[in-house]
Amino acid sequence: MKIAVAVSGGGDSFASLLALGEAGHEILALHGLFLQEPDGKAIAGLMQACTRLGVPLHCLDLADDFERLVAAPFAAEYLAGRTPNPCARCNAAIKFGLLLDRALSFGAEALATGHYAAGGEHPVYGWALSRGADPVKDQSYFLALVPRERLCRAIFPLAAALKAEVRSDLAGRGEVPPVPEESQEICFVPGDDYRAFLAGRVAELPEGGPAVLPDGRQLGRHHGLWRYTIGQRRGLGLAHTEPLYVLEKDVARNTLVVAPLAALQTDCFTASEVNLLVDPALWPDTLFVQTRYRERAKPARVECSGNEFSVVFAEQQVRPAAGQVAAVYDAQGVVLAGAIITESQPIS
Secondary structure, three states, X not given: OEEEEEOOOOHHHHHHHHHHHHOOOEEEEEEEEOOOOOOOHHHHHXXXXXXXXXXXXXXXXXXXXXXXXXXXHHHHHHHOOOOOOHHHHHHHHHHHHHHHHHHHHOOOOEEEOOOOEEEEEEOOOEEEEEEOOOOOOXXXXXXXXXXXXXXXXXXXXXXXXXXXXXXXXXXXXXXXXXXXXXXXXXXXXXXXXXXXXXHHHOOOOOOOEEEEOOOOOEEEEEOOHHHOOOOOXXXXXXXXXXXXXXXXXXXXXXXXEEEOHHHHEEEEEEEEEEEEOOOHHHOOOOEEEEOOOOOOOEEEEEEEEOOEEEEEEEEEEEOOOOOOEEEEEOOOOXXXXXXXXXXXXXXX
């Protein structure tokens, strides 16, 4: 099988490249240039490694596409009061969008990545995306927006691997990834500081305004709604009898609504831009929904209607932020659908 491997230079994609080559596949490496690489270390290291391994390397300039499809929408979403998930958008638009297209143009039958996720035939669903074996590193949540026909072309060599095992295996074989440092959570945001990122690219950011309780009582002022996220507690600088959390960002009135933790509880929300990975007619009765990367999926009822679905949790949860991804799973960890959260509602 001829397989293209998306390589960043990091350990996970490098381990995937080695595994597929040792399995006897005909492989080629694709390195997407999404950002400026001022020192050129990643490209130089990949060229040296691929030459040693006898693997063709193609470096693809996708910087303008990345800016248009990922970075610019990320900034716009924050300024609109939402909390976007750029990694999920990147997987759908860039990695399994433009990069997969380029892989197919080179004659590859599939695109492999270093994601900790699994894909394969399911006895009921047909081809299905599932959680990877590493419960801490599993990245299926970030793949929930990728269309099914695209994921069917995906190969995940690390599906059954644990992150610690991948590192130790590379070290034991004397293989050093071209870029041995771990990548940051959002690759284009230095230090994962989205506030500094926005301040560096937007000339005139919205100014501060009132910070109020749900009943309208003003407690102080905020420093620009783009600096806050739903559920945030630290850094509010507001005095009250109870700890306060961000409940809502009212962009129209430039007002930050804060409240004690109890006010953040909800049991339902709606989502749009639904990406169905399994026909809802095949969904089991018991479903689980995940609304943040580092959290467990919770039991819920999900009703689909066109390009939207509504979710009602079995128990109250902390309100999810608009703009984040909602991923629907079955009890075995198969991803049934993904969508973008639009609004959370009061307790039903």
